[in-house]
Amino acid sequence: MVATLLKQTVQTLDKVVIFGVGLIGGSFALALKQQAAVRQVVGVGRTRAALERALALGIIDEIGGDLASALQNADLVLIAAPVAQTEAILSAIYPHLNPHTVVTDAGSTKSDVVDAARRALAEKVGQFVPAHPIAGRESNGPDAALASLYAGKKIVIAALPENTPASLECVSAAWQRCGAVPHFLTPAQHDHVFAAVSHLPHLLAYALVDQITEQPEAEQRFEFAASGFRDFTRIAGSSPEMWRDISLANRIALLDELAHYQVQLQRLQKDLQNSDGAALLAMFSNAQAARQRWIRTIEAAEKPGVGGGD
């Protein structure tokens, strides 16, 4: 770790271009600036107001005009726009992409992003390093950006066979300067892992809240919901558009996890029908023990930081 940090401190990026200067892109910029790891940050986006706000907040140094000049001599491009825009952004970048520029993203799904990158960047796809920072907050936009957002958090790098060691090192080093800890998964591994521990739980939480709203005594039920319900459904407060896009982008892995889960519920249904206390106890005990092991590991590994989405 010390060796890595020493190595990082010598690298400063001359120019970073960020598509989408909200929570994710803005926090990346702020963290790099706080570490004096970048000389110039150029912001690109569809919303002029957000870009001007990012400029006023010191997140970016310049609002990118035409893409050719924005991308001129860029060391690193981060795409932190909604995932559904990734392919269009990569296609727009393609004609202006300098040979030494590395492009990365921050999308919550990876196989679909890789497909989009192959279509949009063609023979230049090796310059694209797919990635996913595991951090977030409930709020969005430039004002939500924090230099500390990634401190101690994971950055998953879903490398392509075409990526050079130098391009991987560039992305990995930049995120380390933000305080994140790099982890390497294949795009398929990434999507299965997050289908299981993030995407399915979001669907389950949405489905539960939706179910209660459809019941004749919905109001009474909500009235008595307490802290267990609050925590279980916190992720049902997440952006519906974002989670529609993630669900569709990762539908194959998600359908697989969902099918397993439906079998789990059939087990529970049978156990309840049979009043099989031993079977219920076995499942609950296994889950409780696994969660206790997990929470001990995670609390030991992660510094206290900003909570929020993932």
Next chain:
Amino acid sequence: MVATLLKQTVQTLDKVVIFGVGLIGGSFALALKQQAAVRQVVGVGRTRAALERALALGIIDEIGGDLASALQNADLVLIAAPVAQTEAILSAIYPHLNPHTVVTDAGSTKSDVVDAARRALAEKVGQFVPAHPIAGRESNGPDAALASLYAGKKIVIAALPENTPASLECVSAAWQRCGAVPHFLTPAQHDHVFAAVSHLPHLLAYALVDQITEQPEAEQRFEFAASGFRDFTRIAGSSPEMWRDISLANRIALLDELAHYQVQLQRLQKDLQNSDGAALLAMFSNAQAARQRWIRTIEAAEKPGVGGGD
């Protein structure tokens, strides 16, 4: 509210007997004592060590010896032992129950408790007022007890037709002195409401964690689980024995909620299979809006207090 409070301050209980001097029973005793709402608290339980600890902590004034003398002249008896013991405790109380004594409980399910009470107390069942305080913490035992546990929390009173206004008033007033806000539901309403907003979420959280442990790459999946997973599965850290008992006690209402939820998941499965983004968005948006309304209501209604179980 002011009128109620003024009325409460004149009432002091001479003797309260508590079966189970842990978090729930202990906090009830501490709160009554803090309000000078009780002259004497007698603790009864199966574990001598817990009773002695409760005595040392000032939760109880006396460890009950034989039940006849413990119950002699009691104004109020609270059963705060595991729900599975309720019937045995009520049967043991029956021969010693003074005509003016009111008995209540704190169990998480009510229809089964009412059945147990009818069997155990027979013609004296009108003296039993079923209740359920909606408060908790992750920790248990006398040391976890807090005088403030019930401040601003709900106490559900699931009255029986046989209860007299005076017996309802006795239980309601005692909980109000603890800071709790009384709500009245029938036992069946109570069980359906909590099946929907508490019991089913517990099962869903246990089932998800259990599912991940059974996967070949369980360790990798847990490694990337983040704050959304942590909150969603917090209730899977709850006592497996307690939730087995609750699941069995409320299995009819729970099976009903579970069946609805299985239909919800079939909808999601179909929408994902058809890449039906509009249908996914409709469910997610409905859930998000409902949860946002709920959290605003709950945050306005509840004072900041102790979090934890329900």
